[in-house]
Amino acid sequence: MNVFTRNFLILLVGLILGVTLALGRVGMAERSETLNGPLPLQDLRVFSEVFEKIKNDYVKARTDQELIEYAIGGMLSSLDPHSAYLNKEDFSELQVGTSGQFGGLGIEITMEDGFVKVVTPIDDTPAQRAGLQAGDLIIRLDDKAVKGMSLSDSVKVMRGEPGTDIELTVVREGEDKPLKITVTRAIIRVKSVKFRTLDEGYGYLRVTQFQSRTGSNLADAISKLKDENDGLKGVVLDLRNNPGGVLNAAVEVSDAFIDKGMIVYTEGRTSDSDNKFHATPGDLLKGAPVVVLINGGSASASEIVAGALQDHKRAVIMGTESFGKGSVQTILPMNNGTGVKLTTALYYTPSGRSIQADGINPDIVVESLKVNAPKTPAVKRIKEADLSGRLDNGNGKDTSKSKDDKDDKDKDDKDKEKENLVNKDFQLYEALNLLKGMNIMHARMER
Numbered sequence: 001m002n003v004f005t006r007n008f009l010i011l012l013v014g015l016i017l018g019v020t021l022a023l024g025r026v027g028m029a030e031r032s033e034t035l036n037g038p039l040p041l042q043d044l045r046v047f048s049e050v051f052e053k054i055k056n057d058y059v060k061a062r063t064d065q066e067l068i069e070y071a072i073g074g075m076l077s078s079l080d081p082h083s084a085y086l087n088k089e090d091f092s093e094l095q096v097g098t099s100g101q102f103g104g105l106g107i108e109i110t111m112e113d114g115f116v117k118v119v120t121p122i123d124d125t126p127a128q129r130a131g132l133q134a135g136d137l138i139i140r141l142d143d144k145a146v147k148g149m150s151l152s153d154s155v156k157v158m159r160g161e162p163g164t165d166i167e168l169t170v171v172r173e174g175e176d177k178p179l180k181i182t183v184t185r186a187i188i189r190v191k192s193v194k195f196r197t198l199d200e201g202y203g204y205l206r207v208t209q210f211q212s213r214t215g216s217n218l219a220d221a222i223s224k225l226k227d228e229n230d231g232l233k234g235v236v237l238d239l240r241n242n243p244g245g246v247l248n249a250a251v252e253v254s255d256a257f258i259d260k261g262m263i264v265y266t267e268g269r270t271s272d273s274d275n276k277f278h279a280t281p282g283d284l285l286k287g288a289p290v291v292v293l294i295n296g297g298s299a300s301a302s303e304i305v306a307g308a309l310q311d312h313k314r315a316v317i318m319g320t321e322s323f324g325k326g327s328v329q330t331i332l333p334m335n336n337g338t339g340v341k342l343t344t345a346l347y348y349t350p351s352g353r354s355i356q357a358d359g360i361n362p363d364i365v366v367e368s369l370k371v372n373a374p375k376t377p378a379v380k381r382i383k384e385a386d387l388s389g390r391l392d393n394g395n396g397k398d399t400s401k402s403k404d405d406k407d408d409k410d411k412d413d414k415d416k417e418k419e420n421l422v423n424k425d426f427q428l429y430e431a432l433n434l435l436k437g438m439n440i441m442h443a444r445m446e447r
Contacts, residue, residue, distance in 0.1 A: 047071075076340065077150050081110045082329050084152055084341045091339040094331065104159045105166070106188045107132060108243030108299070114147045115139055115171075116154050119323060120241040120297030122190060123208040130183045132170070134241055134297035134323075139178065140169035162186050192245075195221035198421075198432050201233035207253065210245030210301040215252025222256070222284050234289040234435035236428060237305075240319060244300025247328065247347075251277045254308040256284045257315065261350060263308045266328050268345030273328070275345075289438040290315035291431040294360060295368065299323035306360045307349035316438075317362045318431050326356030364434070369426045 051067060062070075073085040086094060106125020109116050116138040121128040139146055141157045149157075158166060162185055170179045192214045194206040203225035207214060226232055244250075247264075254263045258279040265276040292315045294306050303322050309315035328345040346356050384390055422429040 073150060073152065076342070077111075077152075080327070080343050081112070081151070082325070082327060082341070083343050084150075086152075086331075086339040086341055088337045090152060090155075091331075091333070091337065094339070094341075104155075104188055105132075105183050105185060109138075109151070109154070111151045112137065116146050116149075116151070119299055119325075120243045122188065122243070123194075123206070123241070124191070125188055126183045126186050130181050132168070132181060132183070133172065134295070135173060137171040138168050139171055140167075142167050158185075160185050192249075193217040193221050195225055197225065197228055198236065198428075199436075201229050201231065202432060202435055203229065203232050203235040204238065204428070205235055206238040207242055207302075207305075209242060210247075210249035210253070212246055212249065214246070214249040215256070218253055218256055219284060232285060232288050233439050234291070235285065236431045236435065237290055237292045237309075237315070238428070239298045239302040239306060240293050240295045240427075241297035242299070242302040243297070244302055244325065247301060247304070250301035250304040254305050255279045257290055257309060258312050259283050261312060264304045264347050264349065266345040266347045268328070270344070273330075273345035289435055289442075291434050292317050293427055293431055294319045294322045294362060295427075296320060296323055298360070299325040303355045303360050304347060304349075307353065307355060310360065310363065311350040311353075316364060316434060317360060318364045318366050318434065319362050319427055320365060320367060321361055322355075322359040324355060324357050324359035326354050326358070364430075366427050366430050371422050371426050 051071075054062065054067060055064075069085065069087065076083045076085050084090075105127045106122040107127040108119040108122065110119055111117065118127075118132055118134055118136040118138065120134045121132045138154075141154065144157060146154055160166065164185050165182050166185065168181045168183060170181055172179055190209050190211065192207060192209050192211045194208070196204050198204045203222070205218065205221055205225075207218065222232075222235070225235070251263050259281055260279050263277045263279055265274075267274050290309065292306050292309055294302065294317060298306065298319075299322065303324075303326065306315075306317050306322065310317050326346055326348075327343045328347055329341050330344040332340040332342060334340065346354055348354055421432070
């Protein structure tokens with residue numbers, strides 16, 4: 001063993017021990033199977049030999065610091081698609097992202113078979129406006145092949161100065177050949193909660209991403225919907241294409257609809273990874289029905305909310321099966337300003353279901369369909385009330401065809417709104433119909 005190899009082994013052993021101590025927030029007994037065993041010196045010798053070969057023979061010179069970072073990054077990225085090494089720039093941008101403003105294209109991504117897979121495009125971002133869809137596989141970034149890149153390297157290529165373009169080559173299910181989609185980079189400002197009235201007494205809550213302020217923003221949105229409608233008969237909670245985010249925000253959103261009981265719990269190898277989250281008293285809707293919309297782009301924190309409301313029988317879950325990311329990533333700051341994103345636990349719904357690689361199955365499956373209005377208007381059928389000399393019904397109801405013009409206009413306006421909704425968003429249209437049906441049945445049961 002030459003001097004370089006011996007010195008590097010000493011450095012590497014010190015590095016491993018240092019990282020172990022930095023991550024080791026639990027007692028020695030919990031990790032006896034790893035800490036008390038001998039260091040794999042033969043494997044470390046192989047590692048040092050590879051390191052030396054790269055230092056001496058690689059076509060381009062690389063510093064020791066670069067090679068060490070590559071080694072750490074490779075070690076983490078090989079664990080699972082979500083663990084990663086965060087250099088100073090990545091660590092800083094991650095902290096900004098959870099607060100609601102960051103730069104880039106506006107997509108949540110993961111790696112699959114060496115390619116970048118779109119988990120979901122974020123609402124009101126360049127990626128969504130350009131037409132990227134959940135499930136798209138990105139195989140080229142401009143003229144660079146994605147195969148062989150790490151996830152963090154791909155992210156760095158996609159980020160850039162606001163206003164500049166990047167061409168993504170995308171493989172999409174159902175398409176015969178790859179698509180080329182140009183996206184213009186921008187500063188991404190994510191508004192995590194949107195809301196509006198769908199129909200009198202029925203509200204719509206859209207959570208685009210779970211951020212530190214999402215829970216309080218949702219409570220404000222519900223309050224405003226109540227004021228607009230003089231109370232609420234029910235709401236649609238839209239979690240479609242929501243990639244997740246802050247765990248505590250998912251707990252707060254679930255807690256807004258649940259009075260008591262478990263919301264979610266996590267389990268890992270260490271006691272620090274085992275956590276239980278419970279609801280606090282108070283249902284902001286006071287029992288009014290809830291329909292939650294999910295799809296294949298609903299991941300992580302979205303699945304926590306859908307799973308909790310489903311297990312508590314507090315909501316009907318509608319749409320298509322969710323993404324299935326049921327793992328918890330802990331951000332561990334390092335002393336040099338970098339960070340480690342490490343998968344430390346799996347989370348479970350109140351009934352003990354693991355969502356990992358399985359997802360949430362909706363109670364009612366409704367595909368995202370495009371409903372087109374008929375090209376020719378439907379022929380108006382003649383009814384009994386239209387017949388000359390018809391008999392009155394005897395219940396005092398006016399059966400004459402003459403109606404107030406304003407009533408006719410209001411009906412026409414409502415019919416147009418209904419038609420627009422069914423054409424634009426069939427799943428939301430079905431969710432609203434279900435809410436109305438639930439209220440009708442509840443009222444009849446109370447009689």
